[in-house]
Amino acid sequence: MNNEVIDSRTTQLTKLQRLDLWANQFSDRLNPILIKETRQSLKSRQFIFTFFSLLTAALGWTIVGSLSRMPQIYTTPSAPTLLLGYYAVLAVPMLLVVPLAAYRSLEVEIDDGTLELLSISSLSPWQVVLGKLASSLLQIFLYFIVLLPCMAYAYTLRGVNLTSILLITTTLLASGIFLTIVSVFFASLTHTRSGRTLTLLGTVIILLASVAGISLAMSSLILDGNLLSPNELFFSIASCLFIGPCAGHLMLTATTIRLTPESENRSTPLRRSVLALSTSIIFASALATLLLSARVTRTTILCQPDFLYGLMLAGGTLWTIAGSMFVSESPNLTPRVKRDLPSSIFHRSFSTWLTPGPATGFFFVCINAFLMVAWFGFGLNWLAATNLSVDEFAIVSKRLAWAFELSSTFAAYLVITLIFVGYLVRFIRKKQNPRIEIGIASLIATTIMMALIPYSIGLHLNEFRTYAYSNWQMSNWIWTLSWIYQGNDPGSVPFLVKLIAILILVISLIRNRKVTRPTRTATPQRVLDEKQKNRPNHAGELD
Amino acid sequence: MSDEPSIARRDQNNDNNGPVKHPPSPEHSTGPEHSTGPEHSHNFDDQQADQGNSIGQSPPVPNRGALSSQGVHQSPPSAIELKRLHRFFGDTKAVHDVSFSVSRGQIYGYIGPNGAGKTTSMKILATLDLPSYGDAFVDGFSVVNDPEFVRQRLGYMPDAFGTYRDVSCIEYLDFFARAHGLIGRERERRLQRVMDFTGTQGMKDKPIRGLSKGMKQRLCLGRSMIHDPAVMILDEPAAGLDPRARIQLRQMIRELADQGKTILISSHILTELAEICDSVGIIEQGKLLATGSVSEIQSQRQECRKLVVRVLSDPEEAANKIKRNLEIKEVLVDGQLLKFEFQGDIQQQAVLVRSLIEQGVELAEVRSHQKSLEDVFLSVTEGLVQ
Numbered sequence: 001m002n003n004e005v006i007d008s009r010t011t012q013l014t015k016l017q018r019l020d021l022w023a024n025q026f027s028d029r030l031n032p033i034l035i036k037e038t039r040q041s042l043k044s045r046q047f048i049f050t051f052f053s054l055l056t057a058a059l060g061w062t063i064v065g066s067l068s069r070m071p072q073i074y075t076t077p078s079a080p081t082l083l084l085g086y087y088a089v090l091a092v093p094m095l096l097v098v099p100l101a102a103y104r105s106l107e108v109e110i111d112d113g114t115l116e117l118l119s120i121s122s123l124s125p126w127q128v129v130l131g132k133l134a135s136s137l138l139q140i141f142l143y144f145i146v147l148l149p150c151m152a153y154a155y156t157l158r159g160v161n162l163t164s165i166l167l168i169t170t171t172l173l174a175s176g177i178f179l180t181i182v183s184v185f186f187a188s189l190t191h192t193r194s195g196r197t198l199t200l201l202g203t204v205i206i207l208l209a210s211v212a213g214i215s216l217a218m219s220s221l222i223l224d225g226n227l228l229s230p231n232e233l234f235f236s237i238a239s240c241l242f243i244g245p246c247a248g249h250l251m252l253t254a255t256t257i258r259l260t261p262e263s264e265n266r267s268t269p270l271r272r273s274v275l276a277l278s279t280s281i282i283f284a285s286a287l288a289t290l291l292l293s294a295r296v297t298r299t300t301i302l303c304q305p306d307f308l309y310g311l312m313l314a315g316g317t318l319w320t321i322a323g324s325m326f327v328s329e330s331p332n333l334t335p336r337v338k339r340d341l342p343s344s345i346f347h348r349s350f351s352t353w354l355t356p357g358p359a360t361g362f363f364f365v366c367i368n369a370f371l372m373v374a375w376f377g378f379g380l381n382w383l384a385a386t387n388l389s390v391d392e393f394a395i396v397s398k399r400l401a402w403a404f405e406l407s408s409t410f411a412a413y414l415v416i417t418l419i420f421v422g423y424l425v426r427f428i429r430k431k432q433n434p435r436i437e438i439g440i441a442s443l444i445a446t447t448i449m450m451a452l453i454p455y456s457i458g459l460h461l462n463e464f465r466t467y468a469y470s471n472w473q474m475s476n477w478i479w480t481l482s483w484i485y486q487g488n489d490p491g492s493v494p495f496l497v498k499l500i501a502i503l504i505l506v507i508s509l510i511r512n513r514k515v516t517r518p519t520r521t522a523t524p525q526r527v528l529d530e531k532q533k534n535r536p537n538h539a540g541e542l543d
Numbered sequence: 544m545s546d547e548p549s550i551a552r553r554d555q556n557n558d559n560n561g562p563v564k565h566p567p568s569p570e571h572s573t574g575p576e577h578s579t580g581p582e583h584s585h586n587f588d589d590q591q592a593d594q595g596n597s598i599g600q601s602p603p604v605p606n607r608g609a610l611s612s613q614g615v616h617q618s619p620p621s622a623i624e625l626k627r628l629h630r631f632f633g634d635t636k637a638v639h640d641v642s643f644s645v646s647r648g649q650i651y652g653y654i655g656p657n658g659a660g661k662t663t664s665m666k667i668l669a670t671l672d673l674p675s676y677g678d679a680f681v682d683g684f685s686v687v688n689d690p691e692f693v694r695q696r697l698g699y700m701p702d703a704f705g706t707y708r709d710v711s712c713i714e715y716l717d718f719f720a721r722a723h724g725l726i727g728r729e730r731e732r733r734l735q736r737v738m739d740f741t742g743t744q745g746m747k748d749k750p751i752r753g754l755s756k757g758m759k760q761r762l763c764l765g766r767s768m769i770h771d772p773a774v775m776i777l778d779e780p781a782a783g784l785d786p787r788a789r790i791q792l793r794q795m796i797r798e799l800a801d802q803g804k805t806i807l808i809s810s811h812i813l814t815e816l817a818e819i820c821d822s823v824g825i826i827e828q829g830k831l832l833a834t835g836s837v838s839e840i841q842s843q844r845q846e847c848r849k850l851v852v853r854v855l856s857d858p859e860e861a862a863n864k865i866k867r868n869l870e871i872k873e874v875l876v877d878g879q880l881l882k883f884e885f886q887g888d889i890q891q892q893a894v895l896v897r898s899l900i901e902q903g904v905e906l907a908e909v910r911s912h913q914k915s916l917e918d919v920f921l922s923v924t925e926g927l928v929q
Contacts, residue, residue, distance in 0.1 A: 025727065032721035036710070043709040113705040116671050117766070120694045121722035262673055263687050336688045526683065530692050 032123065033131020034138075037105065041135060046101060050093050054143055058150050061085040069157075077159025080222050086150050087168060087218055093143045094176040095211045099183040102136045103203055106187035107196060115259070125259035129184060129252055136180040140173065164226055168218055174240070175214050178248055179207055185251040188258040231291040232302045238287055242280040250277050263334040267326070267356035271364060274322045278315060278368055282375050285311045289380050289396065290387055305399050308380075312403060315372050316410055319365055321440060323414060326361025327422040328439030330429070333357065333519070341520040358422055359512040365418060366505055369411040377404030406484050409494045412501035413477040419504055420446045451478045471496075622647045622682055622774050622805035623668065629676040630663050630829075637663040638674070639829035645807060645822070647773075650800045652820035652837075653809040654920055660829040661809045662702065665778050668807065669699040681774050698772035702779040704759050705766075706751045712762055713738075713747040716769060723770035733769055741765040741795065757788035764795065768804075775799065777808040781815065793819055817916035827924045840919055848892065852881045852899075853908035861904045879907075 013021065027035055041047050065085050069078040109115040118128055155165060186203040190196055220227075228236065253273040257266045285308055292304040333341075333356060342351040353364040377400070384396040424442045428434055454476045458467055473479050474493050483490045621644035630638040638660040645651040655661050666672040668679050670690035678685050684692040707715060716737060720730045738744040741761040746754065754762065760780060767775060777796070781789045789812070797819050800806055810816050816823060817837050824834040833840050854861045862874040862881055875882040885892065889911075896909055 028721075028726040028730075032718055035721065036707070036714070036718040039714055040707060040709045108708075112707070113701060113703045114707060116701065117699075117705045117719070118722060120669055120671065120697070120699055121719065122694070122724040123722050261670065261690055263690065334687065527689055527692070530684075530689075534695075 031127055031131040031134060033118075033128055034134045037132060037135030038138060041101070041105075041139060046097070047139065050097050051142070051146070054089060054093055054146055057089045058086065058147055061089060062150055062153065073157065078157040079154045079159035082154040082157060083151070083160055083165070083168070083222050084219060086147055086154060087172075087215070087222065090143060090147045090172060091211060091215060091218075094140050094172055095179055095214065096207055098136050098139050098143075098176055099179040099207055100203070101139070102132055102180045103183035103187045103200070105132055105135075106184055107200075110187075110191055119259065119261075125256035126252075128259060129255050132184055133177070133180060133252075137177060140176045140180075144169070144173065160222060161225070164221055167221060167226070171214065171218065174244060175210065178244060179210055181248045181251050181255075182206060185255045188255045228302070235287050235291045235302065235307075239284040242283050243277070246273075246277040246280040249273050263336050265337045265340060265356055267329055267361070268354045270322075271326070271354050271361075274318065275368065277318060278372065281311050281315045281318070282372065282379075285376070285380060286383055289383050293392075304396065308376075308399070308403060312376060312407055316407070316414075319369050319372070320414055320417075320443065323361070323365035323369075323418050324421050324439035324443035325436045326365055326439075327358045327418050328425040328434075328436045328442065329356055329358050329361055330433070331357055331359070335521060338519055338521045339523045343520045358425070359508075362418055362422060362508065363512075366415055369414055373404065373408045373411045376400070376407045402484075402487075405494065406481065409484060409497060410477075410481060412494075412498040413481070415501040415505060416497070417443065417446055417450065417477075419508070420450075447477065450475045455479065621645055621680075622649075623651070623807055624680040625664065625668070625677070626679070627677040628664060628667065628674050628679055630660070630667060630672065631675045636829045638667070640677075641826065641829070641831045642677075643824050643831060643834045645805055647805050648800060648803050649821040650796065650806045650808060650819055652816035652823035653807060653826065654813060654816060654823055654916075655809075655826035656924060659826045661826060662778055663829075664826075665699075665776050665807065665809065668693075669697060669776055670694055671699075695770075696773045698767035698770070698775040700763050700767040700775070700777045700780055702782065704763055706759060706762070708752060709750070711748050711750055712743055712754070715751055715762065716743075716765055719766045720769045725770065733771065737765040737769050740768075740798075742791075757784050757791075760784060760788070760792065761795075764792070768799070772804070774805045775807070777806060779809055779811070781810050781812055789815065813916045813920055823916070825920060825923050832923045833919075837916055840916075840923075848885045848887065849912040850883055850885045850892070851908075851910040851912070852883075852906060853879050854881060855879070855905040855907050856903070861899070864899065864902050864904060885911075 061082070065082045066073060066078075069081060072078065106115075109118070115128075119125075123131075151165060151169070154160070155162070183203050186199045186206075189199050226233065250270075250273040253269050257270060260266050288304050288307040288311065292302050292307060337356060341355055342348045353360050353367065380403075381397055381400050384393050384400065388396060421439055421442045424446065425434070425438055428438060428442075454473050458470075458472060469479055469483050469488070469490065471491055471493055474496060480490055480493055480497070484494065623645040625641050625643055628638050628641045629636070641660070641664060643651075653661050653665070663672065664679075667674050667686060668681065670686050670693050673687060678687055680686070681693040682696045684696070686693050707718075710718070713734070716734055717730070720733055725733055738747060741764055743758065743761055743765055746758060751759070751762070764777075764780065767777075780796070781792055784792060793815055796806060796808065800819075800821075808816070808820070820837060822834065822836045823840065825832045825840070852861070852865075858876050858879055858881060862876050865874050865881065865883060873883065885895065887895070892909075892911060896906065900906060
């Protein structure tokens, strides 16, 4: 339908009808899940109850809070008291109600069988998940808008600066979105009744713990003001801006993977997402080295060593869990996956490690663990040497050397453990065809055995008395790492562990050289034709 | 740990699957120079090496010429085709070597007792589950390799309603129309057509939770046909409906078939299936026991035809003539009625009648009792449950 026809038709319509027509056309460009969820949630009792409770609580606190501050409200700053109440009113729906509603929304889709119906529609799993997230976001904004005049009122009462209010609202919004992502992720984890009880429990615990932690920080910010130095504030915001979205993306990817058919390539998106999160951790460590003080002084709240250890731990945990799942993937690729494997030499050189399969998964983890260790060992040292003062560098370099020793030993243990996990899962696959989460269970079993067996033998040989660390505890990764962490000398154990890890890596590379061979298969012409036919061409369809 | 030569099979997220053997697959991997090249077929020997091990690659069948290397028909002969479909849940063989095809515009009835594997096969066809071995095709596209093309052509109505709370009928249909990528006027047209067809126009603003079961079924049928699919899979659509609603549903299904849609329908109400289906398949314990048109199955299973003859002349004499003519040992005489079992088709029955008349037997009435679909179902199945 051309523009003239539209014009002649629309001129006969009233303004309201034209608005309706425009809204209808606009809605065609929106995610259908967002439209459905919004229609549903705005009619739901839960939303109506929460919305009116929020209104009542905000109004009630404005009156009660103001009256309780009388008559000093005219002379002394009273904003912190009122803002604390508004924060409490807003935090409950934003950090608890909305995430739980998102969890319940996906759970009900699974229960009622509508998720199955969605999965055979044209909607992609990403559209389903993002639609749910967008709907939650809409609710969060609605709640936020309700409280906005109250916050403005609190600001006029003095005592809290604009930066603090901005920080509080941004933190609330970001936390609400992140916790919604976490809830949706947990909702997708299992489809069984008993499993869902556990995931609901886990979600509630995480939400409550997060609310407690965030509330503590926010109340401190409201009552005491911003205690961070400009550098620390910049580091906090920049780190959150990088790590938060990457962690959220990883969880969203994991959620969509749970909704993706098994014949699809579900590994590559996950690997990309893990890689992005790992990169954001590296970025945060660089910022910590550059911006945070090396010494812990009375005026320093955030200190560089603490953050470096925390980031190292996060990186180690990420690659350990992800690695255990990557090496547990099925070695057999579906024809559908094989159609999209890298084919050119250039593409294979860079993308082979992203293709599904346990061998590529193992090397992907090893390469990234190596890069991360190299960064903590050399990259940060170089960064510190070129940017810090001589005194600060002296302190930082010592800590970095120690961090390098710890992280490299951990990486070596990870390589050895993943080899065991891989073989264990291969053995299980002869009898069963398990989910990749079996990798985590195998990892736990392997690491416990690696630590427990030498420790038990040592106890037995020493007649169950405490004994000192020795080379015999080489496989006991817990003792070895804690020994290094405490600053003790573990002798030749780290060297031997790293040597074994490198040997294993080299042997695996030689044995698995065929993974780099091209295995791409041709896509049938009829499929290519159909894809060509399905290319989006909406021109003129919005008549 | 190594990446072994690849054979498609059920992958990581596979609950309760039994062990799956995977012998070496034929090399059909191609280098970059072949990556966009023409399709190449498996040869049959290679397929035998793959026997019973993979999803996405059909198990060996003699006629492989029609399938490409990726299990896509070059020229689809049937709207629905199941090729040696297997689905295992641990030790339970939910679907075991099921093969059949449904031509375009046909209604295929899928019959079997509870737990026979009907819903599992239908879920595989609807791309909601993957086969352990074998493959299924909709309009020539594999449910394993090209599910997105299968979904475009398929409307699935599960045995559960799958409705949302807090939405009206029009909102429900509108949502699924949007979910199938329908926009603008096209969506409005489809909504109108579906509501007219299913008779839900009058209740479009009513909330779904207030609907009767029959109306919900109509709505779900409307939902499954909102994107105008060529193939429809209806899992127990008549379950729990009153007789009137059942008749209306049957009419709607017949109308859909008249519009050229291919329909795979499962139901427990066998008399209804016999009336509307062009062909049926009987499944029990995951195995397809019989398939073909209703009359074919009836005649296959009809070892002998029961005949009842009313004579006006002496019944004893007529009985003796029948015995002599057809070497029938036993003819039951009940007044003027003669009852006996006759082995032969309808042509031979005509010959018998003519010969009796020629011999002077005065025939007033000849009745033959043919087995109903229910009789056939009961004789084929044993009522076994896995």
